[in-house]
Protein backbone atom coordinates (compact mmCIF):
# COMPACT_ATOMS: atom_id res chain seq x y z
CA UNK A 1 0.00 0.00 0.00
CA UNK A 2 1.19 3.51 -0.74
CA UNK A 3 1.85 5.29 2.54
CA UNK A 4 1.16 9.01 2.89
CA UNK A 5 4.40 10.91 2.33
CA UNK A 6 5.21 13.12 5.32
CA UNK A 7 7.74 15.88 4.79
CA UNK A 8 9.33 17.09 8.03
CA UNK A 9 12.50 18.61 6.58
CA UNK A 10 13.52 22.22 7.28
CA UNK A 11 13.09 23.18 3.64
CA UNK A 12 11.57 22.45 1.35
CA UNK A 13 8.50 22.12 3.55
CA UNK A 14 5.07 20.80 2.55
CA UNK A 15 2.86 22.95 0.34
CA UNK A 16 -0.84 23.56 1.08
CA UNK A 17 -3.25 22.09 -1.53
CA UNK A 18 -4.47 25.50 -2.73
CA UNK A 19 -0.83 26.59 -3.26
CA UNK A 20 -0.15 23.40 -5.25
CA UNK A 21 -3.20 24.22 -7.34
CA UNK A 22 -1.96 27.76 -7.91
CA UNK A 23 1.33 26.32 -9.17
CA UNK A 24 -0.52 24.53 -11.97
CA UNK A 25 -2.54 27.49 -13.27
CA UNK A 26 -2.12 28.49 -16.93
CA UNK A 27 0.90 30.77 -17.28
CA UNK A 28 0.31 34.53 -17.18
CA UNK A 29 2.51 36.81 -19.21
CA UNK A 30 4.66 38.79 -16.81
CA UNK A 31 4.23 42.19 -18.47
CA UNK A 32 0.47 42.39 -17.96
CA UNK A 33 -1.89 44.07 -15.52
CA UNK A 34 -3.00 40.64 -14.37
CA UNK A 35 0.51 39.64 -13.32
CA UNK A 36 1.14 43.15 -11.96
CA UNK A 37 -1.75 42.70 -9.52
CA UNK A 38 -0.31 39.40 -8.26
CA UNK A 39 3.18 40.90 -8.00
CA UNK A 40 1.86 43.88 -6.05
CA UNK A 41 -0.06 41.65 -3.64
CA UNK A 42 3.03 39.50 -2.98
CA UNK A 43 5.28 42.54 -2.44
CA UNK A 44 2.70 44.09 -0.08
CA UNK A 45 2.15 40.94 1.97
CA UNK A 46 5.90 40.36 2.24
CA UNK A 47 6.21 43.85 3.73
CA UNK A 48 3.52 42.92 6.26
CA UNK A 49 5.34 39.73 7.34
CA UNK A 50 8.66 41.56 7.55
CA UNK A 51 7.04 44.50 9.37
CA UNK A 52 8.67 46.98 7.06
CA UNK A 53 7.91 49.96 4.88
CA UNK A 54 11.02 49.24 2.81
CA UNK A 55 10.59 48.00 -0.76
CA UNK A 56 10.68 44.24 -1.17
CA UNK A 57 12.50 42.92 -4.25
CA UNK A 58 11.72 39.59 -5.85
CA UNK A 59 14.27 37.29 -7.49
CA UNK A 60 14.10 33.98 -9.31
CA UNK A 61 16.76 32.14 -7.34
CA UNK A 62 17.04 30.06 -4.19
CA UNK A 63 17.98 31.51 -0.81
CA UNK A 64 21.69 31.37 -1.58
CA UNK A 65 21.16 33.67 -4.58
CA UNK A 66 19.43 36.18 -2.30
CA UNK A 67 22.34 35.88 0.18
CA UNK A 68 24.78 36.54 -2.68
CA UNK A 69 22.71 39.55 -3.75
CA UNK A 70 23.16 41.01 -0.26
CA UNK A 71 26.93 40.82 -0.65
CA UNK A 72 27.35 42.09 -4.23
CA UNK A 73 24.90 44.96 -3.82
CA UNK A 74 26.28 46.39 -0.60
CA UNK A 75 30.05 46.02 -0.65
CA UNK A 76 33.13 47.06 -2.60
CA UNK A 77 36.57 45.45 -2.91
CA UNK A 78 38.53 45.94 0.32
CA UNK A 79 35.45 46.52 2.50
CA UNK A 80 35.57 45.04 5.96
CA UNK A 81 32.50 43.06 6.99
CA UNK A 82 31.70 40.88 9.97
CA UNK A 83 29.94 37.53 9.62
CA UNK A 84 28.33 36.07 12.74
CA UNK A 85 28.89 32.39 12.14
CA UNK A 86 26.53 30.03 13.94
CA UNK A 87 26.69 27.11 11.54
CA UNK A 88 26.62 26.05 7.91
CA UNK A 89 24.83 29.17 6.69
CA UNK A 90 27.20 31.59 8.39
CA UNK A 91 29.98 29.71 6.62
CA UNK A 92 28.06 30.09 3.38
CA UNK A 93 28.07 33.86 3.78
CA UNK A 94 31.85 33.69 4.32
CA UNK A 95 32.26 31.56 1.17
CA UNK A 96 30.26 34.04 -0.90
CA UNK A 97 32.51 36.85 0.37
CA UNK A 98 35.60 34.83 -0.58
CA UNK A 99 34.23 34.14 -4.08
CA UNK A 100 34.19 37.92 -4.61
CA UNK A 101 37.69 38.41 -3.21
CA UNK A 102 36.58 39.77 0.16
CA UNK A 103 37.96 38.46 3.40
CA UNK A 104 35.32 38.85 6.11
CA UNK A 105 35.94 38.81 9.83
CA UNK A 106 34.31 35.69 11.18
CA UNK A 107 32.89 35.60 14.69
CA UNK A 108 32.10 31.92 15.24
CA UNK A 109 29.86 30.75 18.06
CA UNK A 110 30.50 27.40 19.74
CA UNK A 111 28.39 24.60 18.25
CA UNK A 112 24.74 25.05 19.16
CA UNK A 113 25.12 28.60 20.46
CA UNK A 114 23.64 31.79 19.04
CA UNK A 115 25.81 34.89 18.51
CA UNK A 116 26.92 36.59 21.72
CA UNK A 117 26.14 40.30 21.82
CA UNK A 118 29.08 40.91 24.17
CA UNK A 119 31.47 39.38 21.64
CA UNK A 120 29.91 41.31 18.78
CA UNK A 121 30.36 44.50 20.79
CA UNK A 122 33.98 43.67 21.47
CA UNK A 123 34.76 42.94 17.78
CA UNK A 124 33.09 46.19 16.72
CA UNK A 125 35.02 48.09 19.37
CA UNK A 126 38.30 46.79 17.95
CA UNK A 127 37.25 47.32 14.30
CA UNK A 128 35.64 50.70 13.90
CA UNK A 129 35.84 50.39 10.09
CA UNK A 130 33.38 47.51 9.78
CA UNK A 131 30.97 48.36 7.03
CA UNK A 132 28.38 45.61 7.51
CA UNK A 133 27.40 42.79 9.85
CA UNK A 134 25.89 39.64 8.30
CA UNK A 135 23.66 37.51 10.55
CA UNK A 136 21.45 34.44 10.23
CA UNK A 137 18.14 34.97 11.98
CA UNK A 138 17.98 31.19 12.40
CA UNK A 139 20.78 28.85 11.38
CA UNK A 140 19.01 25.79 10.02
CA UNK A 141 22.03 23.53 10.49
CA UNK A 142 21.80 23.75 14.29
CA UNK A 143 18.36 25.28 14.88
CA UNK A 144 19.64 28.30 16.82
CA UNK A 145 17.79 31.61 16.94
CA UNK A 146 19.77 34.84 16.97
CA UNK A 147 18.28 37.66 19.01
CA UNK A 148 18.20 40.25 16.24
CA UNK A 149 16.69 42.95 18.40
CA UNK A 150 19.47 42.71 21.01
CA UNK A 151 22.23 42.33 18.40
CA UNK A 152 20.95 45.33 16.47
CA UNK A 153 20.93 47.45 19.63
CA UNK A 154 24.59 46.61 20.30
CA UNK A 155 25.61 47.23 16.69
CA UNK A 156 23.78 50.56 16.50
CA UNK A 157 25.47 51.77 19.71
CA UNK A 158 28.96 50.78 18.65
CA UNK A 159 28.78 51.27 14.86
CA UNK A 160 25.73 53.39 14.05
CA UNK A 161 26.30 53.40 10.29
CA UNK A 162 27.17 49.71 9.86
CA UNK A 163 24.71 47.84 7.69
CA UNK A 164 22.84 45.03 9.42
CA UNK A 165 22.16 42.28 6.89
CA UNK A 166 19.96 39.34 7.85
CA UNK A 167 19.45 35.92 6.31
CA UNK A 168 15.86 35.10 7.20
CA UNK A 169 15.61 32.20 4.73
CA UNK A 170 14.48 29.70 7.34
CA UNK A 171 12.88 32.06 9.84
CA UNK A 172 10.37 34.15 7.97
CA UNK A 173 6.82 33.05 8.64
CA UNK A 174 7.99 31.01 11.63
CA UNK A 175 9.72 33.51 13.93
CA UNK A 176 8.74 37.08 14.76
CA UNK A 177 10.48 39.57 12.48
CA UNK A 178 10.30 43.33 12.92
CA UNK A 179 12.63 44.78 10.30
CA UNK A 180 11.91 48.47 10.86
CA UNK A 181 11.65 48.42 14.66
CA UNK A 182 14.92 46.48 14.87
CA UNK A 183 16.53 48.86 12.35
CA UNK A 184 17.74 46.14 9.97
CA UNK A 185 19.12 47.19 6.59
CA UNK A 186 18.60 44.18 4.39
CA UNK A 187 16.61 41.04 5.02
CA UNK A 188 16.75 38.22 2.51
CA UNK A 189 14.52 35.18 2.42
CA UNK A 190 13.19 32.43 0.18
CA UNK A 191 9.92 30.74 -0.71
CA UNK A 192 10.34 27.12 0.37
CA UNK A 193 10.21 27.15 4.17
CA UNK A 194 7.93 29.24 6.39
CA UNK A 195 6.50 30.87 3.26
CA UNK A 196 4.91 27.53 2.25
CA UNK A 197 5.78 27.68 -1.45
CA UNK A 198 7.92 25.58 -3.78
CA UNK A 199 11.65 26.41 -3.93
CA UNK A 200 12.95 28.93 -6.43
CA UNK A 201 11.74 32.38 -5.40
CA UNK A 202 13.66 34.74 -3.15
CA UNK A 203 13.16 38.20 -1.69
CA UNK A 204 15.20 41.08 -0.32
CA UNK A 205 13.85 44.00 1.70
CA UNK A 206 16.20 46.97 1.57
CA UNK A 207 16.40 50.01 3.89
CA UNK A 208 17.29 53.59 2.82
CA UNK A 209 20.74 53.18 4.44
CA UNK A 210 21.30 50.04 2.38
CA UNK A 211 20.10 51.74 -0.82
CA UNK A 212 22.76 54.39 -0.32
CA UNK A 213 25.38 51.65 0.03
CA UNK A 214 23.94 49.86 -3.00
CA UNK A 215 24.45 52.93 -5.19
CA UNK A 216 28.09 53.18 -4.12
CA UNK A 217 28.95 49.46 -4.10
CA UNK A 218 31.62 48.36 -6.58
CA UNK A 219 31.49 44.56 -6.63
CA UNK A 220 30.46 43.11 -10.02
CA UNK A 221 26.75 42.34 -10.37
CA UNK A 222 24.26 41.91 -13.14
CA UNK A 223 21.39 39.43 -12.68
CA UNK A 224 21.30 40.09 -8.95
CA UNK A 225 21.59 43.89 -9.24
CA UNK A 226 19.04 45.34 -6.79
CA UNK A 227 19.01 48.65 -8.71
CA UNK A 228 17.42 47.09 -11.80
CA UNK A 229 14.92 45.27 -9.59
CA UNK A 230 14.03 48.53 -7.86
CA UNK A 231 13.53 50.27 -11.22
CA UNK A 232 11.01 47.62 -12.25
CA UNK A 233 8.98 47.91 -9.05
CA UNK A 234 7.02 50.92 -10.31
CA UNK A 235 5.78 48.79 -13.22
CA UNK A 236 4.89 45.95 -10.82
CA UNK A 237 7.31 43.57 -12.45
CA UNK A 238 10.80 42.10 -12.34
CA UNK A 239 13.59 43.12 -14.75
CA UNK A 240 13.76 39.66 -16.34
CA UNK A 241 11.24 36.85 -16.79
CA UNK A 242 10.21 35.72 -13.30
CA UNK A 243 9.17 32.20 -12.29
CA UNK A 244 5.52 33.11 -12.89
CA UNK A 245 3.95 29.99 -11.28
CA UNK A 246 6.02 30.53 -8.12
CA UNK A 247 4.86 34.14 -7.85
CA UNK A 248 1.22 33.12 -8.34
CA UNK A 249 1.64 30.34 -5.76
CA UNK A 250 3.37 32.72 -3.34
CA UNK A 251 0.36 35.01 -3.53
CA UNK A 252 -1.88 32.12 -2.48
CA UNK A 253 0.46 31.08 0.35
CA UNK A 254 0.59 34.66 1.62
CA UNK A 255 -3.20 34.86 1.39
CA UNK A 256 -3.39 31.77 3.62
CA UNK A 257 -1.01 33.33 6.16
CA UNK A 258 -3.07 36.52 6.15
CA UNK A 259 -6.28 34.55 6.59
CA UNK A 260 -4.90 32.58 9.56
CA UNK A 261 -3.26 35.71 10.99
CA UNK A 262 0.52 35.92 11.38
CA UNK A 263 0.39 35.83 15.22
CA UNK A 264 -1.62 32.58 14.99
CA UNK A 265 0.87 31.10 12.52
CA UNK A 266 3.75 31.96 14.86
CA UNK A 267 1.89 30.53 17.86
CA UNK A 268 1.07 27.30 16.00
CA UNK A 269 4.76 26.97 15.12
CA UNK A 270 5.85 27.67 18.70
CA UNK A 271 3.34 25.09 20.04
CA UNK A 272 4.74 22.43 17.71
CA UNK A 273 8.27 23.32 18.82
CA UNK A 274 7.22 22.81 22.47
CA UNK A 275 5.69 19.46 21.55
CA UNK A 276 8.89 18.30 19.83
CA UNK A 277 11.09 19.48 22.74
CA UNK A 278 8.87 17.63 25.25
CA UNK A 279 9.19 14.51 23.07
CA UNK A 280 13.00 14.80 23.13
CA UNK A 281 13.05 15.35 26.89
CA UNK A 282 10.76 12.40 27.47
CA UNK A 283 13.14 10.15 25.51
CA UNK A 284 16.20 11.62 27.22
CA UNK A 285 17.62 12.94 23.94
CA UNK A 286 19.94 15.94 24.17
CA UNK A 287 18.93 18.90 22.03
CA UNK A 288 21.60 20.76 20.11
CA UNK A 289 20.55 24.41 20.15
CA UNK A 290 21.07 26.46 23.31
CA UNK A 291 18.73 29.19 22.13
CA UNK A 292 16.44 27.12 19.93
CA UNK A 293 14.32 28.60 17.19
CA UNK A 294 10.76 27.41 16.64
CA UNK A 295 11.57 26.19 13.13
CA UNK A 296 13.04 22.79 13.97
CA UNK A 297 14.27 20.53 16.74
CA UNK A 298 17.79 19.11 16.42
CA UNK A 299 18.75 16.27 18.75
CA UNK A 300 21.94 14.27 19.22
CA UNK A 301 21.51 10.59 18.50
CA UNK A 302 22.46 7.97 21.07
CA UNK A 303 25.68 6.10 20.30
CA UNK A 304 24.92 3.02 18.27
CA UNK A 305 22.49 4.82 15.98
CA UNK A 306 23.73 5.93 12.57
CA UNK A 307 21.89 9.12 11.71
CA UNK A 308 22.19 8.68 7.94
CA UNK A 309 20.77 5.20 8.10
CA UNK A 310 17.96 6.31 10.40
CA UNK A 311 16.95 9.14 8.07
CA UNK A 312 17.05 6.87 5.01
CA UNK A 313 15.16 3.98 6.55
CA UNK A 314 12.44 6.26 7.93
CA UNK A 315 11.94 7.72 4.47
CA UNK A 316 12.14 4.46 2.54
CA UNK A 317 10.15 2.28 4.92
CA UNK A 318 7.59 4.72 6.32
CA UNK A 319 7.51 7.61 3.85
CA UNK A 320 8.58 10.07 6.56
CA UNK A 321 11.27 12.52 5.56
CA UNK A 322 13.37 14.22 8.24
CA UNK A 323 16.83 15.79 7.95
CA UNK A 324 20.15 14.54 9.26
CA UNK A 325 23.12 16.66 10.28
CA UNK A 326 25.13 18.73 7.82
CA UNK A 327 28.89 18.64 7.39
CA UNK A 328 30.59 17.85 10.76
CA UNK A 329 27.22 16.86 12.25
CA UNK A 330 26.47 14.29 9.52
CA UNK A 331 25.24 11.04 11.10
CA UNK A 332 25.33 12.53 14.61
CA UNK A 333 22.10 14.47 14.80
CA UNK A 334 18.64 14.52 13.30
CA UNK A 335 16.60 17.61 12.57
CA UNK A 336 12.82 17.52 12.61
CA UNK A 337 11.12 20.62 11.23
CA UNK A 338 7.89 22.16 12.49
CA UNK A 339 7.28 25.25 10.41
CA UNK A 340 5.14 26.36 7.50
CA UNK A 341 2.41 23.93 6.50
CA UNK A 342 3.74 21.08 8.69
CA UNK A 343 0.81 19.96 10.84
CA UNK A 344 0.69 18.78 14.43
CA UNK A 345 -0.61 15.38 13.19
CA UNK A 346 2.28 14.90 10.77
CA UNK A 347 4.80 15.99 13.40
CA UNK A 348 3.30 13.51 15.87
CA UNK A 349 3.41 10.72 13.28
CA UNK A 350 7.08 11.48 12.58
CA UNK A 351 8.06 11.65 16.24
CA UNK A 352 6.10 8.46 17.05
CA UNK A 353 7.91 6.61 14.25
CA UNK A 354 11.25 7.91 15.50
CA UNK A 355 10.45 6.88 19.05
CA UNK A 356 9.71 3.34 17.89
CA UNK A 357 13.14 3.13 16.30
CA UNK A 358 15.08 4.86 19.06
CA UNK A 359 13.42 3.32 22.14
CA UNK A 360 15.04 -0.14 21.88
CA UNK A 361 18.50 1.46 21.82
CA UNK A 362 17.68 3.95 24.56
CA UNK A 363 16.25 1.25 26.82
CA UNK A 364 19.50 -0.72 26.64
CA UNK A 365 21.44 2.26 28.02
Ligand SMILES: Cc1ncc(COP(=O)(O)O)c(C=O)c1O
Pocket residue numbers: 010011062063064065067089136138139140141167168169170190199
Ligand atom coordinates in the same frame (compact mmCIF):
# COMPACT_ATOMS: atom_id res chain seq x y z
C1 LIG B 1 19.30 29.85 7.01
C2 LIG B 1 19.44 29.49 5.57
N1 LIG B 1 20.09 30.34 4.77
C3 LIG B 1 20.25 30.07 3.47
C4 LIG B 1 19.77 28.91 2.92
C5 LIG B 1 20.05 28.63 1.49
O1 LIG B 1 18.89 28.56 0.77
P1 LIG B 1 18.81 27.73 -0.59
O2 LIG B 1 19.07 26.31 -0.26
O3 LIG B 1 17.37 28.02 -0.97
O4 LIG B 1 19.78 28.30 -1.53
C6 LIG B 1 19.09 27.99 3.71
C7 LIG B 1 18.58 26.73 3.15
O5 LIG B 1 18.47 25.71 3.78
C8 LIG B 1 18.93 28.29 5.07
O6 LIG B 1 18.29 27.44 5.87
